[in-house]
Amino acid sequence: MLRKRSISRQVLDVTYAVVFVLLLLPSTLSGPYGSPAVVVLIGFGLALAVRRRSPRLSLALAWVLAVVQMVGGVLDLSADTAIFAILYCTAAYGDNVIRRLGLASAVGGGVIAALYLAYVDGNPFGSPTEEVYQEPRFLQFALLLAGLWAMLGLSWALGRLAYARRSAIESAHARELAEVHQARAEHEVAIEQERNRIARDMHDIVAHSLAVVIAQADGARYVRAVDPAAVDTALTTISDTAREALSDVRVLLGQLRHSQGDLPTPGPGDLERLFDQMRATGLTIDSSIDPTEVSLGAGTHLALYRIAQESLTNALRHGDPDRPVTVTIESDSAGVELTVRNSVLPRRSSPETSGHGVAGMKERASLAGGMCTATGDGSSWTVTAWLPAAGSSTKGIN
Template sequence: MTTSSARTTLVVDGIGAALFLALCSLYAFVGGWQDVVVVVLFSAALALRRVATGASLAVAWLAACTQMLLLRDLQPADVAVFLVVYATSAHGTRPVRWWGLGSAGAGAVLAALYLAVVQPVADGIPLAGVDVLGRITLGVILFGAALAGLVLAWTVGLLVRTVRGAREQQRRAELDRREREHAEYRYVVEQERSRIARDMHDVVAHSLAVVIAQADGARFAARTRPEAASEALATISGVARDALGDVRLLLGELRHREGAAPQPVLDDLDALVAQVRGAGLDVRRTERGERVPLGAGHQIAVYRIVQEGLTNALRHGDVAAPVSLDLDWDPAGVTVAIRNALGAGDGRDPAEGPPAPRHGIPGMRERAELAGGTFAAESADGSFAVVARIPAQVGA
């Protein structure tokens, strides 16, 4: 129980105990100051019954013993005993709960002895000549009635505690389920965002690389070869228009669920290579072996890896040197290898990326690994190579 909830509970129980004191005092003032003391002690026990159940049980015992020592009769305030015993099983700790059950038995014994033996003597009824069997019978009846009432109160409290615990477990299970569903939802959203980010990078980076290469060529050929500049501008317009369409598709996926947007397949590699060649890159494509079926996701992975590899060659490599694109097929899948010469003065390892953070190499590696394959990128002897292995899968 937190500090604020304990304070609220104490205030509520204090108000209830004050009302109990006000009602029982009407009888206590008639009996005298002794009954007033007993009522005050019982009211204090009621005020503490939920925030300090052990202390409440002790105060209730003090009140009952005080009542018996003062030789007072039964009074309405004695109802507090049942409420405190109930509280020990409903709100107390494990030791307090068993102390409450033990108090029910001990209290029943003391109540029977007090009412059957002590109080009659205090009222002036001598033991001599009293029907012993009748007195014993009365004591047994009083003991049974007190025990039944107190144990019933304790049992009801235990039942309420069990029901409350079951509801709390259900509430926690529901909270855990919601947290798990929320975590799964966030994971799915993050995966979708990563996929769309990879597609955006592949589309925009590739298209901009082609546009930049064509724009540079048009700028140099504008004076001497106007027709070449015109062709370059036409290529720039077509590439930019296609890129705009791809970006619109990706933006549509951000607003709606994925599924309707077309995705590239292996047959689109011809158009991709032709586009890069039109940008001035000498791509030498070689395909060996017989193609095996690939799933839609695996075909997308192959296409995007080739696209990013050729884009890196166009942006960072020596565009005057040929670029090799090899697809080696076997029954287990396909191996994609792209090799290009490094640009002049570029002695840095392209696999490490430029000083500013980039997404090309990590994106290719992530695509290959998500398809169940492997990826490697390395530079050596003035050239840079990426090799991806995409396993076979039944086509979708």
Template sequence: MLRRLTARQLTFDVVVSVFCVLVRLAMTVEFNLAEITFVLCMGAALATRRLSPPIALVIAWLGAVVQMFGGFPPDLANLSILAVLYATAAYGSDRVKWLGLISAGAGALVAAAYLVLLPSMMNGWEMSPASIPIGSLPVTVFVFAFTVGAMATLLGLSWTLGLLTRTRAAARASRQAQARAEEEERQARQQAIVEQERNRIARDMHDVVAHSLAVVIAQADGARFALRADPDAASGALSTIATVAREALGDVRVLLEQLRHSQVEGPQPTLDDLRQLLEQVRASGLPVSDSTIGIQRELSAAHQMAVYRIVQEALTNVLRHGDAGRPVSVVFDWTGPDLSIVVDSATHGAVPPERTLVGHGLAGMRERATLIGGTFAAGPRGDRFVVEASIPAPELSSPPPTHQHGVSLG
């Protein structure tokens, strides 16, 4: 029955109520218990209108009854009734809301009867209907009907304003709920994209890891027969290496199968394939220029695949979303400890913020760079859209299994 209010709201309501009660009591010429009770009831109703609209409505009715039995004329204290009716419609439950509307109608009838039909209860305070000659029933009915209409309009207007406030608050809450739902949907969509990309990366990593372990097994088996010094110890050690490697290969395949639930075999791209990729993009009509700074180094198969996929996705995004008629530059910078890749393209205009967060290509590039220890950033710069990736490029002691010779892209 009690609504949750902030300390500031509760303090404000109490202070306003106390102030109104003091002002009303200061206007009293002669104090009596009934009048003080009436004023305190109206003040209490005003103070509790937001904290508990039904309690405030009951207190307001109690004050009105005390006022009528005391024969007091309408005064400023009755304005509390308007505030209470507003609160029932704005903050009350559905039942309290409709009770407020019923109270507005009943209050109009009771007030009209009190003011027009029972003027003798006002202790000498007379309205014009009090001087109406007995028998002027049509005039009395007219005045009564007019008073009912005026009171109903006044009380109903307060209730209607509260209902409008309630409707606006409900609409605002609905918009907020919709915004939260859209945000949750966006996050779920982003998570789904990441999961899809993880599955795709799992497929790529399968071939890399499987091939590498297969090479280890082959080398271990070959060395087992090649070594002749201390053949028993060497044979046992190398046999253990081959056994462990085979078991590791099986475990990796099981884990990857659990990760992606399906497996699609296929050759994995290397740095050698970048030249063909760029030529294919140029053939599609996109003017792409590429340059290499520094001396190219050998990368592992996983790192080469990440470089290829990042460049591929970046150029695909240009074809889908960028201005395909303006030049695109791809720069490979080997001068630092990491390989820096920059793809700079033109846009059709302002880039929406969600493009930097949700796109399949951007999510995939970010995931690939992160999984191999690199970094990724993408976003608009004026009328350009820049993709930047940093790929660890340590010196390898021997060439990776899937790549025998470095290829300069410059």
């Protein structure tokens, strides 16, 4: 199997092979083996030229040339130095099978070469007799085997080290790339979460403010003939509500431009101001707030305010205007529970199916570590939210 390599690397390999052949060609031509030795030299040059592009082909060609040397008795060993580079490349650039074949070639080839050089003496069909296992032939074989194993094994081991180093570098690069992708994904998730948060705030601000403005405008239009003073009160409420909404929207737009700054966090006193603002629209609110003090974080205060705001806005838009809305806030050491209940008209749509407000309330409560439910029985609509105190754990809503 041919490996994909850059053109410059392949040109370098071919150049190295050509230089190898040219350097050894004069001594090979002047040697006793003549043309067969030149053929072997050129064959090893070809094996060197493809050693990195195709380690499998290079190793197979080296074995064929080794067999040709032994069968033909071509003992010009200068060309055999190419085997070291070939074994290196089998370990450095080959797959698992080629690496194992390269190691087996280093071990088996060393044994065959040592046997051939020590016993055959250039006769490929010779057979050892009993005295070949005696001194000094056996000692010569042992020394040759040790030397060949050392050189061939070292070549293969260096290639294996090069492969391990290259794999480590590639793994490090892959890990760095994965970390970059992870950081980018986390950044995108953070941006999406921030957009969702701003969208929730925008919905709460705009929906609440427009509901108040519409209610005040309709009321002023109906009573202007009989109570002109009420028109001034309604216009004042519209002006204050619109001005407050405009201020909040400007803060949100500033966050979109600069990714910084937060909306002012509503405090406990802002709930009473919210109730008064909704009463000014004509909504009747019966509120009961537990005076027990409980420590709530800034995010929990905001969630409590927004859930109450959305619930009252839904009551104004979808509820029965002739019946009061009951708001109950109970506190204990674990947290605070908000309950908003209003009557609904049979022909009006349910808040659950008419927008995104109910889903936003549930998400706000969840992000604050609490829970929120919104249920209706056909004649009334009840929103119940439990939000934990600072440092307390989440519990369910009874």
